[in-house]
Amino acid sequence: MITECALQSSRDGDKLCLTFLGSWTIHVTPCASPDIAQLFSQQAKTLCFNTEQLHEWDSRLLVELSRIAEFAASQSITIDDQGLPSGIRKLLHLTQKKTLIPPDDKYSESGILEEVGNHALGFFRQSIEMLAFTGEILLSYVRFFSGRTRFLKRDLTWFFYDCGPQALPIVALISFLVGFTLAFIGAVQLQMFGADIYVANLVGLTMTREMGPMMAAIIMAGRTGAAYAAQLGTMQVNEEIDALHTMGLNPLDFLVLPRMTALLVMMPLLAIFADFIGILGGFFIGCFSLDISPILYYEQTVQAIHINHFLVGIIKSIVFGYLVAFCGCIKGMHCGRSAGAVGQATTSAVVTAIVFIVITDAGFTFFFNLIGI
Amino acid sequence: MAKTTPNALIEVQDLTMAYGDFILQQNLTFNINKGSIFTIMGESGCGKSTLLRHLTGLKRPAAGNILFSDVDFWLSDEKTRVQLMQQSGVLYQSGALWSSMTIGENIALPLQQFTDLSAKLIDEIVGVKLALVGLKGFANYLPSAISGGMRKRAGLARAIALDPEILFFDEPSAGLDPISSKMLDDLILELRDSLGATIVMVTHELPSIFALADDSVFLDTETRTMLATGNPKTLARESDSIRVKQFLSRSISLPDELQE
Structure with missing residues (x-):
């Protein structure tokens, strides 16, 4: 069984062909991610894939491919995905589909000043909340003694x-x-x-x-x-x-x-x-x-x-x-x-x-x- | 144990589910084939979710066996059981995302714990998984900051983090609007086709059942056992049980010609 993974490139005119070899899975001790930019150094116009010697694959290959696809898009190189297994072709399309746009209130680490400020504001807010709650309890007892509570x-x-x-x-x-x-x-x-x-x-x-x-x-x-x-x-x-x-x-x-x-x-x-x-x-x-x-x-x-x-x-x-x-x-x-x-x-x-x-x-x-x- | 059906990935043999002395379901025997989308159907309270808990290894059967590709789950030692559990991903009803971690951390956790991948590569995998479920760019959000439908998608991304062979879904479309629910169904289909995973889901959404399922089991509350197994479309037409037909046609009383 081939356990190594490798990526080879060959050039045919303005066509660049990438060959995936071995097992591209997350459980195989990872091979160094190849430097994609280097593969693209020549003026390639189209990109094709050869996966005949690909032993097995999972998300590991998908990650590599989406990185390649992103790079190719930035260089305006067209991709011919006929050489890929049909499953991964679909997944690749799925990752490129339009996604929801994240709203702004992102979770972020806050600085020390922000933290101090938040605590001070929090203390103030809590004091107000406690006063309000005390008042509500009093009102509740007023209702209680006038027999209107349930x-x-x-x-x-x-x-x-x-x-x-x-x-x-x-x-x-x-x-x-x-x-x-x-x-x-x-x-x-x-x-x-x-x-x-x-x-x-x-x-x-x-x-x-x-x-x-x-x-x-x-x-x-x-x-x-x-x-x-x-x-x-x-x-x-x-x-x-x-x-x-x-x-x-x-x-x-x-x-x-x-x-x-x-x-x-x-x-x-x-x-x-x-x-x-x-x-x-x-x-x-x-x-x-x-x-x-x-x-x-x-x-x-x-x-x-x-x-x-x-x-x-x-x-x-x-x-x-x-x-x-x-x-x-x-x-x-x-x-x-x-x-x-x-x-x-x-x-x-x-x-x-x-x-x-x-x-x-x-x-x-x-x-x-x-x-x- | 000898393989009874060549294609079966999960075999359930004579399973009895019980809580203490109370028997919920008994004599359940069915196979789940590799690559199929299998639904567990039945009325509310018939034990669908409990059956799922048995299949995912969370609850021990009162009697009977559950085999994963010929390995008996409950006769195996702890280590094998953990390995078997890792081969399956579960999407819980409300996502069950760990609330103290961001979406990205939720998906990264199994990758960090069970693979030797570098932190950078894990980040990239998380990005790709989120893109697959249509949530690209949400990695740094806390689960409480996103909507219920998104939480379900994020839960799905976490379920497929380790590229499991079997995916379990508990009521995937519960609480979603028809469009989100349709989108999730499509996503499930596409993931099945491309990942080649086997999908087991609990649902009573008829549109989802007919759109997705190619095999099913029907649990009954009154007789406390399964009434039918097979493709739901075929069952809707040809089942000899009135209750199965009622369920699949969403009616309380059936037209006369069916009631005989």
């Missing part, structure tokens, strides 16, 4: 279940360990002053004011916020949201409202749950590692925590719930229409939610400190 009660029940009972195990595990760790670290410091018993104050206050709401919110951002963004994003890709629109259902009322309501209601409950489990984690260390009597630890905790501390945590957690649902829903609703866009929306929903949570938390701490709660 959504499925079943959806709402399901989201309540998903944000509440379903999230309990993971919230319990994380907050128990947080309380546990807090007590450990606090104990090492407080033991130096012989103030072991104040571990109860430390754990109780930190859990109710800070860690309970915060850990619950971060878990829910990763768990539920991401799910919201992915669900809504996929619906956007499948044109399901358009379908709601054209059916006269407001996607915001139908999709966003139940999700947001579920998180707004469930987040404070999860935070309270996290508070208790975290305190339990501290209690565990206090009793078994620091030898504080359980009764004493209990009494100390009850003394330390004022109802205000609880309220601070609950207020925070409602806002956190709003932020998680907001980020999940806005990223999902504004998702692009490809598989990659859904991934981006999900990532962005989680990252944005966590950033907002931490910033808001810092703001709250400052504010409550200022008014002295």
Whole structure:
């Protein structure tokens, strides 16, 4: 079997004849593309082909031929394609057929300045979008309280279940360990002053004011916020949201409202749950590692925590719930229409939610400190 | 296994397709001849696309054999299977172009992975393939930037990137206007004639079936098996099954003389 490919040329007056030898396929180790211009150096008027010794061919030959044809056209040499196999003759014609003209908005690499500018504009646009979305949600709640929204009660029940009972195990595990760790670290410091018993104050206050709401919110951002963004994003890709629109259902009322309501209601409950489990984690260390009597630890905790501390945590957690649902829903609703866009929306929903949570938390701490709660 | 039909490129023997316990189709036996355009016909939901998934090696048969030029696909080892799969190109219903790559990169990927061609030559091949499907100059566009019909053409260019022997089409004209659909049919015919490829397609577009197909199999939902095989033009005239005739003549009730 001949595996080499070769191109020979012979001249007969003003007629140039090209002979293809061997196998011209993409799987044969490629032979150097012959310099066509050199073959044409004489004043040839017509071009013919000889393929009697051509063993096999595929696109490799077609590429070579279209290059030759292009060159011949530029030199205004006429081509006689009788010597070619009929299949490739047809393909060659097909490549020369008129094609669609590409529109202008070509995908192109952008420079660093363009990139910076795009990001700045994108940030501005996103801020506007977020404000607009907040307004839309408010309007949606106005409709909700005046009884004019349409959504499925079943959806709402399901989201309540998903944000509440379903999230309990993971919230319990994380907050128990947080309380546990807090007590450990606090104990090492407080033991130096012989103030072991104040571990109860430390754990109780930190859990109710800070860690309970915060850990619950971060878990829910990763768990539920991401799910919201992915669900809504996929619906956007499948044109399901358009379908709601054209059916006269407001996607915001139908999709966003139940999700947001579920998180707004469930987040404070999860935070309270996290508070208790975290305190339990501290209690565990206090009793078994620091030898504080359980009764004493209990009494100390009850003394330390004022109802205000609880309220601070609950207020925070409602806002956190709003932020998680907001980020999940806005990223999902504004998702692009490809598989990659859904991934981006999900990532962005989680990252944005966590950033907002931490910033808001810092703001709250400052504010409550200022008014002295 | 002995060759039963001399011309057969793909032989399907007693195939049963199932999802878990649910049997979709059973006792399917037919041959696809080299160089033919073979259609898989049937009502929606009868298992046409599933049959295509079996033929392209994406789904394992519940029972029965699929032979490619006498090699049993599912009895072969992994390496042979990959080789067999490379000999076929598939055009998916919506193009299935990889959305993160440009059209050119989509077509170049198999060439880069499975051949030793230089980058320059690959670029040229991509250009020629795009010219073949009438999309010259679109190499640097992302799939999201072009229309559905163009995406289908680009998908076709990707399917023929490695010069496959067998081309599978899943509903090539679904979602296209009659003119684009006719243009695609013509393109398929021309590519078959010039590339010498065998074409297997799933479709229920009657004009495409009559314009292109020279062989076919008809799957039935109720009896869960094939009702007929052969040239659709002949089947439309001579089939003894009423359902096949109804399908091919696009009618719910047939004239009296046919109903006997």
